Amino acid sequence: LKVDREKKSQLKYYYGSQWVSIDQELVDYLINNKKLILSNLMRTNISDELFVQTVVWNNNYFKNKVYKFKENYENSNLRYINWNLGRPYTWESKNYDLLKDAIHSGFLFSRKFDSSIDNKVILKLINKR
Numbered sequence: 834l835k836v837d838r839e840k841k842s843q844l845k846y847y848y849g850s851q852w853v854s855i856d857q858e859l860v861d862y863l864i865n866n867k868k869l870i871l872s873n874l875m876r877t878n879i880s881d882e883l884f885v886q887t888v889v890w891n892n893n894y895f896k897n898k899v900y901k902f903k904e905n906y907e908n909s910n911l912r913y914i915n916w917n918l919g920r921p922y923t924w925e926s927k928n929y930d931l932l933k934d935a936i937h938s939g940f941l942f943s944r945k946f947d948s949s950i951d952n953k954v955i956l957k958l959i960n961k962r
Contacts, residue, residue, distance in 0.1 A: 846887050859899065911939065936958075
């Protein structure tokens, strides 16, 4: 249809996982910017993978808060995931210190755990938060 949204938009577009972890402050910001989001992303392809990322990356405060680890984009969305060691890597007890550091760094979630591979790391994190 030759629609060039970027030309008319005040935003630079970004994309990422539709699964994001955000706090109440960002939820409120997104709600307060509903008109901006709708006017720029309504009737777009894969808007569920665009709207949060676009709003966040166009706001330095939220960009620095949500995407803390710019050098390692896979640890974005406040989720701690290791894609280098696996697809994704399944955490084990030997990784406990990394996971503990991730909690203190502000990550809200981590992926991937499997009780049939290593239940001890799960129990340790539950009991030692």
